[in-house]
């Protein structure tokens with residue numbers, strides 16, 4: 086997909102199975118199971134969609150999926166399966182060494198697990214030539230998560246990179262490259278960032294976990310995982326109408342069927358009009 090000189094692709098790092106109830110918060114199961122049928126363990130299928138962006142001569146990745154470090158028990162609990170980010174990059178003729186920038190929207194394992202890998206009992210960067218970007222306060226929280234969200238944070242995904250001086254810790258909205266901007270959108274975590282891509286008069290907006298799938302478009306459909314659900318609600322009210330009104334392309338990090346769509350308002354409801362991706 087092209088936005089003027091900026092080009093981007095959606096690459097899946099496979100899928101993860103998460104509890105359907107936790108994914109839809111206060112929404113009763115008879116409603117959400119119509120959108121996403123759970124398996125026998127009450128889990129629904131979520132994609133881990135990453136972005137590969139070519140902007141101003143740089144190769145930029147947004148998110149790195151769950152990666153390959155989780156043990157067999159956790160891989161089973163989360164039902165990790167499907168294609169890999171590395172394989173997706175290979176399809177574009179790219180090796181990990183070719184990536185210049187990695188952006189993590191936040192540091193839950195399904196967004197940054199592919200930051201690092203194990204090599205001879207040592208955790209090393211997957212993208213040795215990249216500078217990694219995350220919000221400073223998200224990093225601080227990830228180093229000391231609380232009892233409610235500590236299951237989502239694994240230090241091996243980010244601490245070794247910080248120790249190696251490979252992280253740039255951002256303080257607020259920032260331009261990563263021409264046409265690539267991160268915007269702090271609290272709710273899911275206190276300092277999650279969304280990514281806005283602009284070029285040629287067009288805009289695409291990566292919702293990260295503000296609106297993880299098209300099923301989460303209705304305002305009360307807020308994840309039970311969110312630390313600050315009322316902030317998520319406020320930010321959905323702020324950003325979804327803007328995406329609709331300005332005709333931005335919406336990008337969904339966890340939607341296995343509709344990673345990209347234009348959003349329309351019909352009879353007071355937001356609808357996703359899927360856009361084919363490569």
Ligand SMILES: [Zn+2]
Pocket residue numbers: 191193196273294
């Ligand atoms: Zn998350």
